[in-house]
Amino acid sequence: MSDSVPDDLWRRRILPSLLVHEAVCVRATCRAKAALVTAALLVERIDGSLARHSLTGLIDIDRTAPLPFTYVLRAAYVLEQGSNEWRAMGRFIRLAAIHRLTPANGLPLVLSAQWLTAHLPSRTAFHQLSLAMAIYRLFGHLLTYNTHSLALQQADNGSYRIGNLESFRVVPLGELPGGHPYADGYKRTDPVIRRASYLFLSFSALLLHRLLVWWSTGEGVAKRRVL
Incomplete structure (x- = not known):
């Protein structure tokens, strides 16, 4: 047919x-x-996703021809996932650039074929983490603070670490006490996080806290404004 x-x-x-x-x-x-x-069709899908998530100029692929089909397929797939999660990460990337956590050549952060091939051999590999964490993992290794990589790292005990700060873990909905304010509206795509005795509404909230409290002391940052 x-x-x-x-x-x-x-x-x-x-x-x-x-x-x-x-x-x-x-x-x-x-x-x-x-x-x-074709690869060209998938690049069109990538551009559409970047525009839909307000990521144009913040995230991109390596557009050096020829573009391998499997590379643009991986990029198109991950950019198609979610909606608010990508937008939240876009806001974080803007702030990260202001605080000089991004590479010396600036934005956009390029999702390389080598990294995607090595770390996302399948769709299942991407979905092993909550969506917000999986998205951050795509570009976190491109960010640095005082020479420390801000890649998302997972420990054997199931906790996570970014940079040289103390570890944190995901708090499942079932662990929150009845009536806890974070239980209402809990998002499995951007879950509640515990770091030591502190509880954060979401992974994206943890990122924002770390950026503003710990990663905001770079040279020249005080003279820049968030637009």
């Missing part, structure tokens, strides 16, 4: 309605339409 649908209709109506992994299934299972699912 799909063979009889004109290619132009596939391009304009059908492919845009499919999720990235669904479009790739078309490439793998429908010989007649496989040629329509």
Whole structure:
């Protein structure tokens, strides 16, 4: 049946309605339409996701040609996930740039093919963490503070660490006492975090706290304003 649908209709109506992994299934299972699912198509999806999440100029891929299909596939897939989580990370990246945690060449932070291939061999690998943490993991290794990498690291006991500060852990909803204010509106995509005796509403709230309290003393920061 799909063979009889004109290619132009596939391009304009059908492919845009499919999720990235669904479009790739078309490439793998429908010989007649496989040629329509190209790296160029996925780059268009990437650009659309960047614009939708207000990430244009903050996050990007390495656009050096030729672009491997598997590389843009991984990037397109992760950028398609979630909505508010990416926007929150976009705000964090803006602040990180102001506080000079980003690379010397500035923004955007480039998701490299080498890193994505090494750390995201499958969709399952991306979803092993809550969405907000998985998104931060994509670019955290590109940030530094006083020469310390701000990559998200996981310990054997299930706790996490960023930089040289003390570790933290995810607090499942079931661990919060009944009636706790953080239980109302708990988000599994951006969960409550415990660091020592401190409880944070979410992982993104922890990042913001660390940036403003611990990572905001870089040279020249005091003269810059958050717009």
